[in-house]
Amino acid sequence: MADTAFYCTLSHEGILAVRGPDANKFLQGQVTCNLNYLSDSHTSLGARCTPKGRMQSSFRIVMVSDGYLLAMASELLEAQLTDLKKYAAFSKSKLADESSDWLRIGLSGGDNVLRSLGLELSATVDSVTHGNELLALRLSDGRVELWIPAAQAAAVQAQLASQLPEAPLNDWLLAQVRAGIGQVTGNTRELFIPQMINLQAVGGVSFKKGCYTGQEIVARMQYLGKLKRHLYRLELQGDQVPEAATGLFSPSHTSSVGEVVLAARSETGVELLAVLQSDAVLNGNIHLGSAEGSPLSVLDLPYTLDSDREIQR
Numbered sequence: 001m002a003d004t005a006f007y008c009t010l011s012h013e014g015i016l017a018v019r020g021p022d023a024n025k026f027l028q029g030q031v032t033c034n035l036n037y038l039s040d041s042h043t044s045l046g047a048r049c050t051p052k053g054r055m056q057s058s059f060r061i062v063m064v065s066d067g068y069l070l071a072m073a074s075e076l077l078e079a080q081l082t083d084l085k086k087y088a089a090f091s092k093s094k095l096a097d098e099s100s101d102w103l104r105i106g107l108s109g110g111d112n113v114l115r116s117l118g119l120e121l122s123a124t125v126d127s128v129t130h131g132n133e134l135l136a137l138r139l140s141d142g143r144v145e146l147w148i149p150a151a152q153a154a155a156v157q158a159q160l161a162s163q164l165p166e167a168p169l170n171d172w173l174l175a176q177v178r179a180g181i182g183q184v185t186g187n188t189r190e191l192f193i194p195q196m197i198n199l200q201a202v203g204g205v206s207f208k209k210g211c212y213t214g215q216e217i218v219a220r221m222q223y224l225g226k227l228k229r230h231l232y233r234l235e236l237q238g239d240q241v242p243e244a245a246t247g248l249f250s251p252s253h254t255s256s257v258g259e260v261v262l263a264a265r266s267e268t269g270v271e272l273l274a275v276l277q278s279d280a281v282l283n284g285n286i287h288l289g290s291a292e293g294s295p296l297s298v299l300d301l302p303y304t305l306d307s308d309r310e311i312q313r
Contacts, residue, residue, distance in 0.1 A: 053217030
């Protein structure tokens with residue numbers, strides 16, 4: 001599945017554009033990542049929070065000549081656009097839904113295909129390359145996002161199809177689960193603070209950038225170390241993929257001990273990311289949907305949490 005070479009359309013996400021002379025100043029006060037670290041050759045993950053530090057959205061952000069493009073779950077885009085426009089009223093920034101202006105393709109094992117398109121992409125995580133109006137972004141596990149202007153979509157997709165098999169979105173999401181990259185969806189909007197999905201561990205939170213909405217709560221959780229819920233990767237037998245926000249339970253607790261963040265079918269069952277209470281993980285007796293539901297086993301993530309390293313961004 002996710003370990004083979006393939007391409008797939010990233011149909012689950014849309015693109016919110018923020019363009020104009022004040023785009024940097026405006027967004028810098030809205031998002032968790034530091035826009036000053038972005039460039040033509042560097043992208044980032046990030047999130048937008050409520051004043052209480054709860055994530056309204058998470059995204060992949062790319063710098064373009066006149067602003068920024070944010071790829072996020074499609075069902076979040078309209079609400080985020082409406083809300084951001086209220087804050088941008090006195091800013092020289094133009095906000096728009098540009099989902100229809102781009103085709104976004106996920107590539108696994110597709111570097112040779114990139115070269116055939118005239119794109120040479122560094123192996124460095126979060127690197128970006130441009131060419132022929134295309135954008136290619138390197139993800140943490142080596143996969144690539146290819147952003148194609150709508151006018152070139154049919155031609156480029158045909159070229160991809162001649163060199164790689166097309167895979168269902170599930171295979172891309174499975175790779176995302178295995179990379180330990182959580183994502184806010186409509187079901188989990190305002191449910192988690194960034195550290196609950198380990199966003200700070202994958203470069204999506206800056207603790208040196210200064211103020212942004214929700215910054216005080218996010219920083220307090222990082223420096224005081226009181227957070228008891230984190231992102232874990234788990235395995236479930238069967239082929240029924242649970243929806244995001246499905247509760248997880250432990251017989252030793254009287255209420256839910258966590259929620260599903262992202263899930264996909266694997267070769268042997270289902271793999272998922274979930275925010276869980278740390279003590280429930282230590283007990284090792286976790287079930288889906290109820291205390292009597294299907295049991296889950298904990299798998300490794302490809303990174304470790306290191307608060308000293310995380311606060312250097």
